[in-house]
Amino acid sequence: MRKLIVTEFITLDGVIEDPSWTFTEVEHDDAVYDIKGREQEEASALLLGRVSHDEFAPVWPSMAEFETYNALPKYVVSTTLEGSDWSNTHVLRSLDDVRALKERTDEGEGPIYVHASATLAQGLLAAGLVDRLHLLVFPLLLGRGKRLFSDAGGKVTLQLVETATYSNGVTLQVLDVVR
Secondary structure, three states, rough: OEHHHHHHHEOOOOOOOOOOHHHOOOOOOOOHHEEEHHHHHOOOOEEEHHHHHHHHOOOOOOOOOHHHHHHHHHEEEOOOOOOOOOOOOOOOOOHHHHHHHHHHHHEEEEEEEEEEHHHHHHHHHHHOOOOOEEEEEHHHHHHOOOOOOOOOOOOOOOEEEEEEEOOOOEEEEEEEEOO
């Protein structure tokens, strides 16, 4: 079974919405983004929510830094999306469809990465479908915005498997979900 990995830019208060603050509020350090290259190299597919799809689909195909992601199979969890012009994009209707996707190996056995989408990530965590979190934690409190972890979610035990601290105060936390 393939791993499902949620990867996020996140503030100390858990906000992941509109991460433009990653470039405007914290000094830039190239080393912070090394994990993003690793993720592209090992990913076998991308999983997105509808809003993230609608934001990424018009932009990512024209960006050279996303060439690897653009070539991968992309899956969008949505009950309303009919299709996509973004190459190799497929619509999943439910979390049961996500569970079935994790069991498929016809696209390789590499992990499936979930980008952005607070609502989708919360649902995947609640359904026990997330295997790992890649969090780039920015030393910032926004006070409002969509959060990765909701009050409605149940307890999830995590084990730290990798960490790094960068010159600008950003920390990388790679956490496995303990089952």
